[in-house]
Amino acid sequence: MKVLVTGSAGFIGSHVAHVLLDRGDDVIGLDNLNDYYDVGLKQARLDRLLARPGYTHVAGDLADRATVEQLFASHRPERVVNLAAQAGVRYAAQNPHVYAASNLTGFLHVLEGCRHHGVQHLVFASTSSVYGGNTALPFSEHQPTEHPLTFYAATKKANEAMAHSYAHLYGLPCTGLRFFTVYGPWGRPDMAFFSFTRAIIEGRPIPVFNHGHHTRDFTYVDDIVAGVVGALDRPAAAAAGWRGDAPDPATSSAPWRIYNIGNARPVQLLRYIELLEKAIGRKAVMELMPMQPGDVPDTAADVTDLMADTGYSPSTPVEVGVPRFVQWYRDYYRV
Template sequence: MKVLVTGSAGFIGSHVAIRLLERGDEVIGFDNLSDYYDVGLKQARLARFSDHPNYTHVQADLADRAAVEATFATHKPQRVIHLAAQAGVRYAAENPHVYVSSNVTGFLHVIEGCRHHGVEHLVFASTSSVYGANTHMPFSEHQSTEHPLTLYAATKKANEMMAHSYAHLYGLPCTGLRFFTVYGPWGRPDMALFLFTKAILAGEPIRVFNHGKHKRSFTYIDDIVEGVIRTLDQVPAANPQWRGDAPDPANSSAPYRLYNIGNEQPVELLTYIQVLERSLGREAKMQMLPLQAGDVPDTEADVSDLISATGYRPEVSVEEGVAAFVDWYRSYYRQ
């Protein structure tokens, strides 16, 4: 089928685009190649598949309404995987406006394109950050997410609510995916694993927040991609059994679903660092710091709904995943 992938030069988007092309789909990639981080890395990701005969690239900004509308009108995608966003939790303190422009206004342009061009299914990226102040573990899609702790999380919560309204008003099938701490080859330079690896190889100290005591459901990129592809193929239907007097946040009377995608085995940050040290063959110099504002002490993914709907469970261990990242990093940066 013909699939529009926004953020196709991004970490997750580039991996998803390759998987779709490998299975024979036609992909329209949409990315503005922003300079939030190394544009050269984004171009290198694109170079892995940009000359594929079933790939077409559109370089434009989601906030450009005319460009998004033209993309839908020209290419007429059957399904859409919306991964483009202003990423990063802490950058919002410096530039909050870009988060709303990209993550809210941009999302509106995409979902309007889906509505007016008969798209069969919109799959969009959300985040485990929407669980915010909730401390009940593991995080379940059936729990409340009314207390986000960062602007980034708030914009993703807004996406979930906007998608539900379009599913209800226009019958647009929508699936939101809450990603849990994604890592792996071709990752983002602002993420912990990338920063730690760069610093350790340079003999520089790494900043370890919360003294390394918090836990995360670190999720390898291949597990994320598999979840995205499987949910793309599962178009949600309206649920006539849904009860408005006892509403379930994870589904609806509308064709709308939410799923966590994360490793079920949370790992303490200090353990994660030890796995990285073994893969690099070097010890880290650690600067221990308190928990950062906006960070949550722990995350743990309940993926029972994902397993039930798709038959897939994220399974790559941090030992396997970190080793694969280190191999890629050494090769890419010739170290």
């Protein structure tokens, strides 16, 4: 297939692109290499892709309508994996307009490109943050998600609704994936697992919110990518027997579907830090702090549907994934 991967110089996007190339797909990558975090790391990810046959890169911003229209018209991808977005829960409080441009306007441009150029299937990134004030664990796609606690989560909830409208109006198969705390090699420096590793190695204290009592469904990136590709290969279809008088939040009479994608084995943050300490060979200096506004104490993914429909089977426990990440970090930064 010819697959467009937006955010191809990003953490998950670069991994997805490599797996698609490994199996013989042609990949068109789009990324603007913005400076939300270290551009050098993004460029290093991109350089690895540029060295591979079958990869074509387009430098540009999803929010630039002309760029996206030209990309679809010129390359005509058969399927699309939209992973480009302004990420980060806390950054949205300082820069909400960036989220609106990338996550709302940019996503609209992707939907329009898919609509007008016969794309067979759009897979797009959502987030576990859409569960917001929900406290019923594990989180299920069949639960309502009407109370996001951050603007970032609100934009992703909007993406799910926008995709549904295009699936209904134009028959565009759309699958949304709610990612749960992804970690692993080539990760994002703004995420806790990355910043904690750097601080512990350098002997600096780490801020541990909620006194470390959070639990998170930490999911290794290889497992995530297997789920993304599995979903891509199974275009969303209208749900048989779907009832408009009792609508299911995860399915539809349109070719639209929402899945959780996580590890289904929540781990307390203190345990994760303990594994980092063991892999690094140094104790963390922890600054225990109260919970931050907009944060949730626990996340846990019910991945039953994704497993049943695509064969998804996360197989990397944190005891394996954390040392792998630390080894990559030491190799990349030569520390």
